[in-house]
Amino acid sequence: AQSVTQLDSQVPVFEEAPVELRCNYSSSVSVYLFWYVQYPNQGLQLLLKYLSGSTLVKGINGFEAEFNKSQTSFHLRKPSVHISDTAEYFCAVSDLGGGGNKLTFGTGTQLKVEL
Amino acid sequence: DTGVSQDPRHKITKRGQNVTFRCDPISEHNRLYWYRQTLGQGPEFLTYFQNEAQLEKSRLLSDRFSAERPKGSFSTLEIQRTEQGDSAMYLCASSRQRGGMGNTEAFFGQGTRLTVV
Numbered sequence: 001a002q003s004v005t006q007l008d009s010q011v012p013v014f015e016e017a018p019v020e021l022r023c024n025y026s027s028s029v030s031v032y033l034f035w036y037v038q039y040p041n042q043g044l045q046l047l048l049k050y051l052s053g054s055t056l057v058k059g060i061n062g063f064e065a066e067f068n069k070s071q072t073s074f075h076l077r078k079p080s081v082h083i084s085d086t087a088e089y090f091c092a093v094s095d096l097g098g099g100g101n102k103l104t105f106g107t108g109t110q111l112k113v114e115l
Numbered sequence: 116d117t118g119v120s121q122d123p124r125h126k127i128t129k130r131g132q133n134v135t136f137r138c139d140p141i142s143e144h145n146r147l148y149w150y151r152q153t154l155g156q157g158p159e160f161l162t163y164f165q166n167e168a169q170l171e172k173s174r175l176l177s178d179r180f181s182a183e184r185p186k187g188s189f190s191t192l193e194i195q196r197t198e199q200g201d202s203a204m205y206l207c208a209s210s211r212q213r214g215g216m217g218n219t220e221a222f223f224g225q226g227t228r229l230t231v232v
Contacts, residue, residue: 004157043119043206043223044158090157101148101210101221102171105157
């Protein structure tokens with residue numbers, strides 16, 4: 001079984017400031033890791049994913065995340081946020097088996113970018 | 116490619132009624148997933164199909180929930196005898212999985228928001 005913990009339910013930040021959204025996971029097997037963004041009344045859009053290889057993953061909209069196996073973390077970062085980044089962000093894991101995108105999500109972090 | 120399409124976008128129903136939601140995946144995507152998202156929570160996996168085969172349904176919330184994908188294209192999710200606790204956003208996603216190797220991106224629809232009154 002897997003679980004995902006997103007430590008911050010809300011993160012307020014001023015525009016052009018850096019931001020980090022934290023994600024920790026628990027799993028007895030190796031996993032794939034994902035970050036999704038959800039705008040109000042919309043579905044989820046993939047920001048980035050870690051499957052293997054380099055632990056620093058770059059995604060869309062200037063976001064990046066670093067996989068840390070020893071700390072079982074996959075924190076999301078952006079060096080300078082924009083007002084349009086205001087949204088809900090979800091961290092998710094799936095195992096390496098045939099389940100593919102059978103994802104386990106965290107509870108989400110609401111990023112609010114203020115002027 | 117118009118993305119994953121879900122219909123209806125919103126559904127209000129009275130307690131005890133049956134409801135059915137439809138999901139049209141991206142064409143040529145062989146896998147289709149259903150998730151439920153309640154307010155303030157992340158999506159929760161319900162079931163998934165590879166082509167027309169339902170490979171896992173143990174996470175369906177009760178025997179009132181059922182899903183089909185009869186021809187390996189669109190899928191339906193039915194909830195019988197709805198309860199107020201069924202009020203949620205129901206999300207569909209699809210992906211193209213090749214040979215069980217690795218992982219390809221799942222594309223999500225905009226969801227169907229169900230309100231049971």
